[in-house]
Amino acid sequence: MAEIRKEMPCENVPVYEFVDVNSKEFHIGTFRKLWVDVLNPEMYSYSGTAPEIEDVELIEEMGIEPAILEELKNICSVDSLRSKHEDQDIIPSESHLSTLKLRKRRQDYKETLTRDMVDRHEVYANEMEMLSVGKRPDNVRDLIPEGEVILTFNIIYWEFACSPLVGVGFLQFRLVRAFQTLHVLGSQKLTDLRDVICCVSDLQVFGEFSNTPDMVPQFISKDHYKSAFFFFNGTFYNDTRFPECQDISKVIKEWTRSRDFPDFKTARMEDTSFNDLQMKVGFPYLYTHQGDCEHVVVLTDVRLVHQDDCLDIKLYPLITHKHRVMTRKCSVCHLYISRWITTNDALAPMDPCLFCDQCFRMFHYDDKGNKVGDFLAYAYVDPGTFN
Numbered sequence: 001m002a003e004i005r006k007e008m009p010c011e012n013v014p015v016y017e018f019v020d021v022n023s024k025e026f027h028i029g030t031f032r033k034l035w036v037d038v039l040n041p042e043m044y045s046y047s048g049t050a051p052e053i054e055d056v057e058l059i060e061e062m063g064i065e066p067a068i069l070e071e072l073k074n075i076c077s078v079d080s081l082r083s084k085h086e087d088q089d090i091i092p093s094e095s096h097l098s099t100l101k102l103r104k105r106r107q108d109y110k111e112t113l114t115r116d117m118v119d120r121h122e123v124y125a126n127e128m129e130m131l132s133v134g135k136r137p138d139n140v141r142d143l144i145p146e147g148e149v150i151l152t153f154n155i156i157y158w159e160f161a162c163s164p165l166v167g168v169g170f171l172q173f174r175l176v177r178a179f180q181t182l183h184v185l186g187s188q189k190l191t192d193l194r195d196v197i198c199c200v201s202d203l204q205v206f207g208e209f210s211n212t213p214d215m216v217p218q219f220i221s222k223d224h225y226k227s228a229f230f231f232f233n234g235t236f237y238n239d240t241r242f243p244e245c246q247d248i249s250k251v252i253k254e255w256t257r258s259r260d261f262p263d264f265k266t267a268r269m270e271d272t273s274f275n276d277l278q279m280k281v282g283f284p285y286l287y288t289h290q291g292d293c294e295h296v297v298v299l300t301d302v303r304l305v306h307q308d309d310c311l312d313i314k315l316y317p318l319i320t321h322k323h324r325v326m327t328r329k330c331s332v333c334h335l336y337i338s339r340w341i342t343t344n345d346a347l348a349p350m351d352p353c354l355f356c357d358q359c360f361r362m363f364h365y366d367d368k369g370n371k372v373g374d375f376l377a378y379a380y381v382d383p384g385t386f387n
Ligand SMILES: [Zn+2]
Pocket: 159, 199, 200, 201, 202, 289, 293, 294, 295
């Protein structure tokens, strides 16, 4: 161990800063290089060793005869675990035994049942991960280069509790939870990660529409407000890909300058790849978009690409998990997903109150479409949209 330490620059090997919480910071690109230098290329190569070569290697390593190896293979084979007499569970229908008749009746009944035991979301979530395992690209050019590094990020979803529009009814969402888990390649830019983070704030339509419910515009916040930043280790990485992008970290930097904080740096999100970053595993970093919609971003794992990973570069960043969010139903019919949220609404039982389109219109407008009562109405985008 001491010898290895002498060879390696220690600061680029993750060491726990707080045990079981986060590591000390290290340079992702250098960490990758250290692994690639130390490992035999066969270890991270996609072409597996041929079975014949594996056999020869095993014979040499264990110092045994080929006949013994064959015997070992037979004894340790998975097939040896199988029973020779498989229970087919076929019950003769013409049996005179009462026990068999009962069993047959029960079996027939079971077949008529439609069972949905597994949560449908779980099936989907598993599929997301399982679908991509071992996937190879159709075109060889899209194969991830050997020795590439994969970073796993958890995106924590917590802006429900922070949004001024939604209040008391959503407090249970204060629970911090990983909304998305993503795999990103070390060579990918920070903007690649930014583009796959799903958040309802990007889909909001701004404005109050109680007087003109038919005039809700089609454009969403994402089309208008494209500024965003990641805050990694004292540097604000701003998205500056579009002319309308602004440095929304400026106000924070000005605030910190007037207090006794160290000077924070700024860089471009689209010019920085993950290999360029100094990061800590397990440390809460920040992603901010739509002005003040904040998400905690946690790097949970850094490792080399394995031949069983999804090897199609086009599928990265790869979403491996998405948390299921409860859809908010209309407060009146409890049937349809809400599309409107009202405040200062004398007719509503609560403030704010959610409505589906049909109930909202029946409740708040007369036959001629005139507004009834006093209220403010905003378009509502359900977080379940991403389910
Ligand atoms: Zn957000």
